[in-house]
Amino acid sequence: MEARERSLRASIILCSPHGNTLKVAEAARKRLCDLGVHSLMVNLAGRGWDALRHFDYSEVLPADLLIFAFPVYAWRIVKPMEIILTNLPKSSNGSAGMLVTYGGCTSGRALMQAEELLSDKGYATLGAAKIVASHSNILEDDSYPLIPDPDVYRNHPDGRDMEAVNILITGIIDKLKTTDPPRITPAQLRPQFGLVRLMLRSPVYKRYGPSFPPGVRLDTGRCIRCGRCVTACPVNVIEMDEYPRRIGECIKCHNCKRVCPAGAIVSTGLWRKIVFHFGLQKIHELPSVKGEKPMTQVFI
Ligand SMILES: Cc1cc2nc3c(=O)[nH]c(=O)nc-3n(C[C@H](O)[C@H](O)[C@H](O)COP(=O)(O)O)c2cc1C
Numbered sequence: 001m002e003a004r005e006r007s008l009r010a011s012i013i014l015c016s017p018h019g020n021t022l023k024v025a026e027a028a029r030k031r032l033c034d035l036g037v038h039s040l041m042v043n044l045a046g047r048g049w050d051a052l053r054h055f056d057y058s059e060v061l062p063a064d065l066l067i068f069a070f071p072v073y074a075w076r077i078v079k080p081m082e083i084i085l086t087n088l089p090k091s092s093n094g095s096a097g098m099l100v101t102y103g104g105c106t107s108g109r110a111l112m113q114a115e116e117l118l119s120d121k122g123y124a125t126l127g128a129a130k131i132v133a134s135h136s137n138i139l140e141d142d143s144y145p146l147i148p149d150p151d152v153y154r155n156h157p158d159g160r161d162m163e164a165v166n167i168l169i170t171g172i173i174d175k176l177k178t179t180d181p182p183r184i185t186p187a188q189l190r191p192q193f194g195l196v197r198l199m200l201r202s203p204v205y206k207r208y209g210p211s212f213p214p215g216v217r218l219d220t221g222r223c224i225r226c227g228r229c230v231t232a233c234p235v236n237v238i239e240m241d242e243y244p245r246r247i248g249e250c251i252k253c254h255n256c257k258r259v260c261p262a263g264a265i266v267s268t269g270l271w272r273k274i275v276f277h278f279g280l281q282k283i284h285e286l287p288s289v290k291g292e293k294p295m296t297q298v299f300i
Pocket residue numbers: 015016017018019020021022070071072073074075076101102103104105106107108133134135136137213251252253254
C-alpha cells in the first residue's frame with residue numbers, strides 16, 4: 001500500500017475563463033501535494049477551438065487520477081471542457097474526479113453530464129464537488145438593475161468552499177487506495193430541482209439553452225486599439241485587424257469586456273437579460289430559500 005501511495009500521479013485539467021475555477025484547482029493541487037500525490041495541472045486557457053479539438057492527451061496521461069475542473073455555463077459543462085471530455089481516450093479502469101464552480105443560480109446538469117461522458121470512456125467518477133463562486137456573466141455587473149441577490153454568490157469561493165475542496169481530494173485519494181473504490185452514481189449528481197430537470201429535457205432548452213446567456217459586441221467608436229481583449233480571450237477568438245475582430249465561436253465569458261479600458265465592449269441581448277433574470281428568480285424561489293442547498297457540496 002505504501003508503495004502505491006508514493007507512486008500515485010494525478011493530472012488536473014482546468015478550464016477557468018474568469019479565474020474562480022483556477023482558485024479551487026490550485027487548492028486541489030495543494031491538497032494533493034500535502035497528501036504526497038504527484039500532480040500536474042494543465043490549463044486550457046488561450047487554446048483556440050482547433051487546439052482543443054486536437055488536444056494531446058499525453059500532456060495529462062498516464063495518470064492514476066484525472067481531475068476535471070471547470071465552470072457551469074448555461075447549466076452545462078463549459079464548451080472547451082466538454083470537447084476535452086468528449087474526445088478523452090477510452091480507459092479500461094480510469095479514475096476521475098470533478099471540481100465544478102457555478103455562479104449561485106444552478107449547477108444544472110453539468111455534474112451529471114460530466115459523469116456520463118467519463119463513464120462512456122471507462123472512467124469511474126470517485127468524487128465530485130460543486131463550488132459556489134462569483135458569477136462571471138452579466139449578473140456580477142453592478143450597473144445592471146435586475147440582479148436577483150448578488151450575496152448568494154459574491155465573495156465566493158470562500159474559506160469554507162476551499163475546505164470542501166480539501167474534503168473532496170482527501171476522499172478521492174482515500175478511495176484510490178482501496179482495491180474496488182465505490183463510484184459516484186448519476187443519481188447522486190442529478191439536478192436538484194424537478195423543474196430544472198424538466199426544463200433540461202425540453203426541446204426548447206436543448207435548442208436555445210446553451211446560446212441563452214448574453215454575449216458581447218464591439219463599439220468601434222470607443223475602441224483605442226490597445227489589444228488587451230485579444231490576450232484576454234480564453235478561446236483565442238479575437239484577432240486584431242484595424243479593430244479587434246471575432247474569428248470564431250464566443251463562449252460569452254465577458255473577459256474582453258472586463259479588461260477593456262475604453263468601455264468599447266458591451267453586453268448584448270437585453271431581452272435575454274430580462275428573461276434570464278426572471279428565470280433565475282423562479283429557480284431561486286423553488287426551494288423556498290434562494291439557490292441550491294447546500295450551495296457548495298461534496299459528493300464522495
Ligand atoms: C456564459 C455563462 C454562463 C453561465 N451559466 C451559469 C449557470 O447556468 N449557472 C450558474 O450558477 N452560473 C453560471 N455562470 C457563472 C459561472 O459558472 C461561475 O461564475 C464560474 O465560477 C465561472 O468560473 P471561472 O471563473 O473559472 O470562469 C455562467 C457564466 C457565464 C460566463
